[in-house]
Amino acid sequence: MENLSCLVLKPAAPPRLPGPRLSQMAATGSATFVSSLSFPSSMDSQLPKTTAKRSLKPTEASSSAIPTIPSATTNVRNTTTAVSTKKVLVPMGFGTEEMEAVILVNVLRRAGAEVTVASVEPQLEIQASGGTRLVADTTISTCSYQIFDLVALPLMLGYYSKGGMPGSARLRDCEILKRITSKQAEEKRLYGGISMAPAVTLLPWGLLRRKRTTCHPAFFDKLPTFWAVKSNIQVSGELTTSQGPGTSFLFALSLVEQLFGEAVAREIGESLFMHSADEKPTKEEFNRVDWAFDHTPRVLVPVANGSEEIEVVSIIDILRRAKVDVVVASVEKSVKVLASQGVKIVADKLIGDAAGSIYDLIILPGGVAGAEQLQKSRILKKLLKEQEVDGRLCGAVCSSATVLHKHGLLKEKRATAHPSTTRELTNVVDGPKVVIDGKLITSRGLATVSDFALAIVSKFFGHARARSVAEGLVFEYPRS
Numbered sequence: 001m002e003n004l005s006c007l008v009l010k011p012a013a014p015p016r017l018p019g020p021r022l023s024q025m026a027a028t029g030s031a032t033f034v035s036s037l038s039f040p041s042s043m044d045s046q047l048p049k050t051t052a053k054r055s056l057k058p059t060e061a062s063s064s065a066i067p068t069i070p071s072a073t074t075n076v077r078n079t080t081t082a083v084s085t086k087k088v089l090v091p092m093g094f095g096t097e098e099m100e101a102v103i104l105v106n107v108l109r110r111a112g113a114e115v116t117v118a119s120v121e122p123q124l125e126i127q128a129s130g131g132t133r134l135v136a137d138t139t140i141s142t143c144s145y146q147i148f149d150l151v152a153l154p155l156m157l158g159y160y161s162k163g164g165m166p167g168s169a170r171l172r173d174c175e176i177l178k179r180i181t182s183k184q185a186e187e188k189r190l191y192g193g194i195s196m197a198p199a200v201t202l203l204p205w206g207l208l209r210r211k212r213t214t215c216h217p218a219f220f221d222k223l224p225t226f227w228a229v230k231s232n233i234q235v236s237g238e239l240t241t242s243q244g245p246g247t248s249f250l251f252a253l254s255l256v257e258q259l260f261g262e263a264v265a266r267e268i269g270e271s272l273f274m275h276s277a278d279e280k281p282t283k284e285e286f287n288r289v290d291w292a293f294d295h296t297p298r299v300l301v302p303v304a305n306g307s308e309e310i311e312v313v314s315i316i317d318i319l320r321r322a323k324v325d326v327v328v329a330s331v332e333k334s335v336k337v338l339a340s341q342g343v344k345i346v347a348d349k350l351i352g353d354a355a356g357s358i359y360d361l362i363i364l365p366g367g368v369a370g371a372e373q374l375q376k377s378r379i380l381k382k383l384l385k386e387q388e389v390d391g392r393l394c395g396a397v398c399s400s401a402t403v404l405h406k407h408g409l410l411k412e413k414r415a416t417a418h419p420s421t422t423r424e425l426t427n428v429v430d431g432p433k434v435v436i437d438g439k440l441i442t443s444r445g446l447a448t449v450s451d452f453a454l455a456i457v458s459k460f461f462g463h464a465r466a467r468s469v470a471e472g473l474v475f476e477y478p479r480s
Contacts, residue, residue, distance in 0.1 A: 086113045086149045086259045091177050092136055093120040093170035098128035099245040099473075100154035100194050102313040106341045107252035111260050111268055113150075117343075118143050120174040125346060130317040132328075135336065135344035140176045150255060151184045152240075153193040153201060154248075172201040181207065185238065190258055192240035194251050199223055202239075211236040216244045216474060232474075245317070246475025249274060249447050272447040273433070282451050282478075284429060286414050287438040291393065291459035293360060298325045299456075300359040302380050303347055305332055306369025309339035311397050311449045315363055318453035321469045322461060329354035331377040340367040351379045361456070362387055366398020366418060366445045375403045384409060391439065397452055398445025401425060415442040450475055 088108050092101055101117075108115050119126055119136035127133050153171060171177060184191045185207050193202050198215040199222035202208050212227050214220075214234040232247045233240070233254050240258070242251035249272065257265035299319055303312055312328075319326050330337055330347035337345050348354075362384060364374055374380055387394055388409055396404050401417035402424050404410050414427045414437040422428045429435045433448035434455045441459075443452035454477060458466035463480065470477035 087147070088113045088115045088150045088152065088255075088259075089118060089143055089146075089148045089180065090115055090152055090154065091118050091120055091140055091171060091174070092126055092128075092134065092154070093174070094126050095129045095170065096126065096134075096154055097195060097245055097317075098130055098132045098134065098313045099317045100248045100251075101128070101134070102309050102343055103245075103248040104152055104154055104194075104252045104255075105343055106310050107249065107256060107268060107272070108150075108152075108259075109341045110271070111256040111264055113256075113259060115342075116143060116146075116148075120170055120177055128317075130320045131326075132313055132316050133346035135346060140174060140180075143180060144176055148180075148184065148189065149259060150190040150192070151181050152191070152251075152255060153181070153197040155193065155195045155197040155201065169200075171197070172204060178205055181205065188238055190238050190240070190255070192242075192251070192255065194242040194248065195244045198241045202241075207239070211239045213239070214241045214243055244472075244474035246450065246470065246473035273444050274447045281432050283434040283436065283455050284414075284432040285436040288436075289438050291439075293460070296323065296325050297360045297460050298357070299327070300354060300357075300362045300383070301326060301328050302331050302351060302362070302364060302374055302377070303328060303337050303339075303345060304330065304370045304373030304377075305338050306367045306371075306373060307337060307339050307345075307365045308367035308370060308398055308445065309341060309343040309345065310447075311365040311367070311445055312339065312345060313343075314449045315365065315397075315453050318450065318469060318473070319456065321472060322457040322465055324457070324460065327354055327357070327359070331373055331380055340370065351377060351383075355379050355383060359383075359387070359392070361393035361395060363395040363456075364397070364400035364403055366396075366400045368399050371398075371400045371403055374400060375406060381407055393439045393441070395441040395452075395456070397443040397449055401442050404440075410440070413437045413440050415440065416444055417442060418445055 090101060090105055105115050105117055116138060117136045118138050118140040120140045124136045124139065125133060126136065155171060181191055182205060191207070195216045196219045198208060198213050199219040203222065208224070208227065210227070212229045212234055213223055213236065214229045214231050215223060220228060220230065233242050233250050235254060240251065240254055242248070253265045253269050256268055301312065301315060316326050316328060327349070328347045329349055329351045331351045335347040335350060337347065339345055384394065384404070384407055394404060394409060398418045399421045401410070401415055402421050405425050410425065412427070414429050414435055415425060416429050416432065416435040417425060433451045434441065434443045436455065441452070441456060443449060450473070454466045454470055457469055467477050467479070
C-alpha cells in the first residue's frame with residue numbers, strides 16, 4: 001500500500017496528472033506538502049489540507065434534519081465538542097446514483113454535518129438508478145434561501161433508461177438548484193460533484209471555469225482539455241470533484257476534511273475500515289463450492305429501522321448492475337424504513353409477502369439497531385432456517401453476523417464481522433475484508449461492502465463479470 005502526499009499547486013501552473021491513482025489537490029498558494037492518509041489500493045488518495053475548525057457537536061433536529069438510529073460505528077460527532085454547525089445540501093432526482101448519494105449523506109452525518117437531502121422532483125420519493133427507492137427530507141424549493149457550507153451533487157452513472165439519463169438531466173435542468181449552486185460558487189463556499197455531475201451539470205452551469213476537474217472516465221472527454229485531471233479526487237479551490245460510485249468514500253472524506261479538519265476525516269476513515277489491510281488478502285475462501293446457477297440468481301435483502309444504509313444500498317446497487325434479481329423486504333410494519341444515519345429507504349415489499357418465494361441467497365445488512373430488528377423477525381428466522389436445511393446460500397455484513405450466530409447458522413463456519421461484535425462469534429477470521437466458507441459469505445461491512453458484493457458477483461458469474469461491474473463503478477478490482 002502506498003502513502004500518497006498531496007501537492008497543492010497554483011491553478012495556472014500545474015501539468016496534467018499522470019494517472020488515476022494520484023490525487024493532487026489544486027488550490028491557490030505556493031506548493032506545499034500536506035500530511036498523508038493511507039487507504040487500500042482501491043481508495044488511494046490524499047485528502048486536502050484545510051483550515052476549517054473542528055465542528056462536531058450533535059446538531060439540533062430541524063425540519064430538514066433526520067434523527068439517527070445507533071449503528072455499529074460510533075459517530076465522531078457524538079464524542080467531540082463543537083464550535084459551529086455545518087450545513088450541507090445533497091440534491092436527488094429520478095436516476096440519481098444511490099451509492100454516491102447514500103455514502104455521501106452517511107459519511108457527512110457521521111462527521112456531524114446537518115445534511116439536507118432535497119428532491120428536485122415534485123414528490124419526495126424518488127427511484128434511483130439501480131431501482132432503490134429513497135425518500136428525501138424536503139423539496140429543493142424549501143432550500144432556496146438557505147445558506148449551506150457545502151452543496152454536493154451525486155449523479156447516476158452508467159445506467160440508461162428509455163428516457164436517457166434522468167438523474168443528470170433532472171439535476172442539470174433544475175433552475176432552483178442551479179441558482180443555489182451558482183451562489184455557492186460566487187460566495188466562495190464549498191461545492192462539488194461526483195461521477196458525471198462535473199461534465200453534465202457543473203460545466204453547463206459555468207461552474208468549472210479555471211478549475212482543475214475530474215469526472216467519470218466515460219465523460220472525461222467532455223471536460224475542458226487543459227483543466228481535466230485523471231484522478232480519483234480533485235480539489236480546486238472551493239470545488240471538489242470525483243470519478244464515480246467506487247470513489248464515493250474518498251469524495252465524502254475529502255469534504256469532511258474541508259469542513260471539519262484532517263483529524264476528523266482520518267478518524268471517520270478508520271471507523272469505515274478504509275485503513276490498510278496490510279499484506280492480508282481482500283478475500284479468503286474455505287471449503288470452496290460452486291455457486292453457479294442455471295437461472296438468474298434471486299437474492300433477498302431484509303431491511304429494518306436502523307439498518308446500515310451504506311451496506312443496504314451498495315449491495316443492492318452492485319448486484320443489480322450484475323443482473324441479479326434482488327428483492328428488498330422490510331421486517332417492519334411498513335415498507336419504509338429509517339436507516340442508521342437517517343436515510344429513508346422504501347423496500348419492495350414486506351417480509352411476509354416476500355416469504356412465499358425461494359431465494360438462492362439471503363443477505364443480512366448490518367447496523368446494530370437494524371440487526372436487532374432482523375433477529376426479532378420470526379418470518380426471517382424461518383426463512384434462514386429453511387435456507388440452511390435446503391443447502392442454499394446465506395450472507396451477513398457488519399453486526400448482522402450475530403443474527404446468523406444466534407439462529408445457529410454459524411456452527412463450524414469461519415466468518416468475519418464488525419470488530420465490536422466478533423467477541424460473540426467463534427471461528428472468526430481476522431484480516432480479510434470478505435470471508436467465504438462454503439455457502440456462507442461474511443464481511444466487516446461499511447467500506448468493505450463493495451468487495452463483499454463483488455465477491456458474490458464473482459461466485460455467481462465469474463471474475464470477468466465482477467471486474468466489468470467494478471470498472472463501471474470506478475472501483476479498483478484485481479485483474480485475476
